[in-house]
Amino acid sequence: MNQESAAIEYKCITPPRNHCVYTSCYCEENVWKLCEYIKNHSTCSLDEVYAVFISNERKMIPIWKQKSSRGDEPVIWVGTIQCNLFMKLRVIPADVYLKKFASDRSHMKDSDGNWRMPPPEYSCLETPESKMNLDDFICMDPRVGFGEIYSLLDFVNHFGVK
Structure with a gap:
């Protein structure tokens, strides 16, 4: 399948952005709410949907073009300047994510x-x-948590258009 035919077959499975349940800085919950929407509205088979956590052993991944960034600077969702660019991806089937993810939001409170x-x-x-159990999802140890851990290359090879 080439990119042109893949684009033709693409079907939007999420609501328009202005109808999404969204809270700034609560990415993992925003994704959970999107999975819930897909399940409740049957916009596609839940077997075709995954939640993906991007992290590494140091829990430091720079992400560019975020609303909270300044200009072209990356946002690093950890309080440090040093970063390790070797990202890994934890891929969790949406139905598992909906059943297993839990957050009491304590990570969003200061001391x-x-x-x-x-x-x-x-x-x-x-x-x-x-x-x-948020740490189980951020952790990139394959013996911990749910789903499968991929390197970026393995992720692209597995999920990319072939």
Whole structure:
């Protein structure tokens, strides 16, 4: 399949941006809400949808063109300047993500318990087993958490247009 035929077959499975449930700086929950939308509205088979966490052993990945960046500077979602560019990707099937991801949002509070950024208006995401397991999703150790760990090259080879 070439890129032209892939573009012809592409079907939008998410709502328009202005209808998305979105809270700045809560990426993992925004993705969870997109997966929930796809499941509830049956816009495609949930077997075709994945949540992807990008990280590495040092939990430092620069990401360019973010709203919180300044100009062409990257945002590094860790409080440091040094970065390790060897990214890995944890790919989790959407149905597993919906069933297993939990966040009590404690990572978004400072040492005094104040919010670094305002939280979403809906309740925290939790499962019967957990109220907080975000670290299991960010961790790039294949023995921890859910889904599969890929290098960038392996990810492109597995999920890229062939």
